[in-house]
Amino acid sequence: MSYQVLARKWRPRKFAEMVGQEHVLRALINALDNDRLHHAYLFTGTRGVGKTTVARIFAKSLNCESGVSAEPCGVCSACVEIDEGRFVDLIEVDAASRTKVEDTRELLDNVQYAPSRGRYKVYLIDEVHMLSAHSFNALLKTLEEPPPHVKFLLATTDPQKLPATVLSRCLQFNLKRLQIPLINDHLETLLKAESVSAEASALGLLARAADGSMRDALSLLDQAIAFGNGSVSEADVRTMLGTIERSHVIEILRALADADAVALLAVVEQLSQQAPDYEGLLAELLTDLQQIAIAQVSADAVDAHIEARDTLLELAQRMDPEDVQLYYQIGLIGRRDLPLSPDPRGGMEMILLRMLAFRPTTADQTETVARPVKLRPAATTPATNRASAPSTSTTPAKAPATSPAASVSEDSDWSSLVEGMRLKGMVRELAMNCTLEQQAGEQWQLTLDGEHQQLLNKTRQQQLEDKLAECLGKNLKLKIEIRGAASDT
Secondary structure, three states: OOOOOHHHHOOOOOHHHOOOOHHHHHHHHHHHHOOOOOOEEEEEOOOOOOHHHHHHHHHHHHHOOOOOOOOOOOOOHHHHHHHHOOOOOEEEEEOOOOOOHHHHHHHHOOOOOOOOOOOOEEEEEEOHHHOOHHHHHHHHHHHHOOOOOEEEEEEEOOHHHOOHHHHOOOEEEEOOOOOHHHHHHHHHHHHHHHOOOEOHHHHHHHHHHOOOOHHHHHHHHHHHHHHOOOOEOHHHHHHHHOOOOHHHHHHHHHHHHHOOHHHHHHHHHHHHOOOOOHHHHHHHHHHHHHHHHHHHHOHHHOOOOOOOHHHHHHHHHHOOHHHHHHHHHHHHHHHHHHHHOOOHHHHHHHHHHHHHHOOOOOHHHHHHHHHHHOOOOOOOOOHHHHHHOOOOOOOOOOOOOOOHHHOOOOOOOHHHHHHHHOOOHHHHHHHHOEEEEEEEOOEEEEEEEHHHHHHOOHHHHHHHHHHHHHHHOOOOEEEEEEEOOHHHO
């Protein structure tokens, strides 16, 4: 017997064998058991989530010789013929290839006749959104008041293209994308039954690549078994999918945690020798940043199936939460703009460097981040001197850099001090919402309105204290008190 692909061999034949979609199965099972059957059902959802499979099982439940039930016997002639696709009263129509109104009219001409063998004549129309407007109009009357022996089962991946007049005549069921753990567990169960050895990490890669589609997951698994000559390993799956080795993504995260631009560029240089998919690399980086952000809230909430879970938990301790959120947002925007860059590698490098450039830094971190860029500081020559400078000069004289302390002092008002400190990000927001109440030598006291108390934490207070000390050129101790409470206003 010829080989049968896994997606067909392991296609569910009963509702109990379905993976996920409990919200749809529950409604259908109750309708069958209580004999509350509608004449038209519409199943929507992305490819490979079970729309046609659910429709076929439903048709089998309607025509099983043992009676209408949510659990068809599976052995009678009607059940066997439906499984084999040769049941005369199950009319499957591919709307993508029969879009004309003549095709629809020809189909409906036989609706009036009673079923030949089964209890119901079932019309299963796949990709129904491909029908033409005239075809929909021809279908409306029959769809609204069909003969009692006819059931319509419609399936589509794009319900927005269906006329409202069709939608109103059907019971609608939206099948959801399958979660990665569900796909992963199903692949593991299937491989045990097939006696195929597989690495757990390889199945995780396949489950993620399937993008919520079980059929895609089974097709990729078929390909992985053939690629690995009867076994499924992580290395083979990565090669087959063209994904980046996990270690490279971890190296990028470590470099971001250390604010090391040189290390970031070195990783990209190493990756460029493999001609990687930079969009895929960025997607994996965003996935890990999301898990790190979750770990910073609750370590137990981190996905147990994710690779390098312990490493991500360690990075969650080293990285500041606001940095993680900033990196994620820059990565999202970068993923959108990456196709616009002249060179994919250059676009990836700019995204990573942008993460560091906009990262809020303390005084002792500024030099570390800026050093790899090696930018020459701009001259601070007044505008009048620049205008009078000879046009033939090729190397303008370098004026001494102006420090923040040159324009502010302890006697300056607080708003001037905030501008002089050149703060960024949330630390600047904290400073701008504070009021200077008292300064006694090295002891400075600020007050923060209770409405903005969420801006205050130990890290930001320490950063503000460091920048203020640097600006004034002296050591000081900063104390911030909350004035009032948000609930009092």
